[in-house]
Amino acid sequence: MRAEPGQAPTWALDLDGVVWLAGRALPGAAQAVAVVRSAGRRVVFLTNNSGPLLREHVAALGAVGIPCGPEDVATSAQAAAALLEPGSRVAMVGDRGLAEALADRALDVVAPDDHPAALVVGRTLQLDYAELSAAATAVREGARFIATNTDATFPTPERLLPGAGAVVAFVATAAGRQPEVAGKPGTAMVELVDRRYGGVEWMVGDRADTDGAFARLAGARFGLVLSGVTKATDLPVEPSPDLVADDLAGLVGSVLGLAPPPVTAP
Ligand SMILES: [Mg+2]
Incomplete structure (x- = not known):
């Protein structure tokens, strides 16, 4: 462009x-x-990668010799938050970077079992069966279903680890519905x-x-x-x-x- x-x-x-x-x-x-x-x-x-906080992305870039500011970083968490109207009730499965993006968008973050209008799912290192079950129920009951991204894997120096897509697949399979992909x-x-x-x-x-x-x-x-x-x-x-x-x-x-x-x- x-x-x-x-x-x-x-x-x-x-x-x-x-x-x-x-x-x-x-x-x-x-x-x-x-x-x-x-x-x-x-x-x-x-x-x-919706996991890290924005300042953590910036600090990590600086640490490898790439100076930049938060305005130079765009994440799938921010893209997901941008799909939702400020003030709307949203639940999330994800890490701190997703929580930060939802807060920055002034969304009302509630628990998955508290009848959210939307559910956003990203990569998380803290998989919790009860939380994922509640998330799937919210989607089945009509919550808008948004994935930060659906990358199957996440590359590390040693091997490929499961990406956000694997977490999203859990909810999508249990709920019988595919998400909108934001990232x-x-x-x-x-x-x-x-x-x-x-x-x-x-x-x-x-x-x-x-x-x-x-x-x-x-x-x-x-x-x-x-x-x-x-x-x-x-x-x-x-x-x-x-x-x-x-x-x-x-x-x-x-x-x-x-x-x-x-x-x-x-
Ligand atoms: Mg990549």
């Missing part, structure tokens, strides 16, 4: 599998971001990004089904990196990337025609 006059073209970077794996920086990522910025582009971070590739995330940043020139991610589909909806080019969920043996993927690179540093070098500065040990 074309930037507004006077506005820097925006590069949107996914976090998990692009910038880091479970917070452990991927080699060359910070230098690559610096190269994009020095080429006159704004860099923003679009994550489907990538949901339209709520596209609209959030359009409102905030005025569109995206490049979307760089490690998943075609989320990052690639988002790029198509947002009118952005899709750069696929093989440093996260998707491996070379998984290719080809749909939507087809505009460019495939081993990692962010390689992709930035190809697109901007610049070699990133040499990687130095932290």
Whole structure:
């Protein structure tokens, strides 16, 4: 998508599998971001990870050498909250980042068994059968059902862990209904990004089904990196990337025609 006059073209970077794996920086990522910025582009971070607080995302980026502010980070939790009218009664299954986004939207957060008008489900590390059962009942009784995202997995340096999609599937299966998806590739995330940043020139991610589909909806080019969920043996993927690179540093070098500065040990 074309930037507004006077506005820097925006590069949107996914976090998990692009910038880091479970917070452990991927080699060359910070230098690559610096190269994009020095080429006159704004860099923003679009994550489907609804777990951390916004300030934790910002602190984690700073810790790997990527200074930014909260306005540079858009999460699936924020996209989910944006779908709901302030003041409406909503229940959640998720972690602190989702609670923060719902509070920032001035939603009235109630327990799943307290007849919410909507239920938002994200990734949580504290699975509770009774809570999930109440959540499924709320959906079966008519609550609007929103998933922060439906990523099947979450990449870490050691292995893939179950993602939000696995938690969402529990509720969807028990309730017999599929959710609206807010984060990538949901339209709520596209609209959030359009409102905030005025569109995206490049979307760089490690998943075609989320990052690639988002790029198509947002009118952005899709750069696929093989440093996260998707491996070379998984290719080809749909939507087809505009460019495939081993990692962010390689992709930035190809697109901007610049070699990133040499990687130095932290
Ligand atoms: Mg990712």
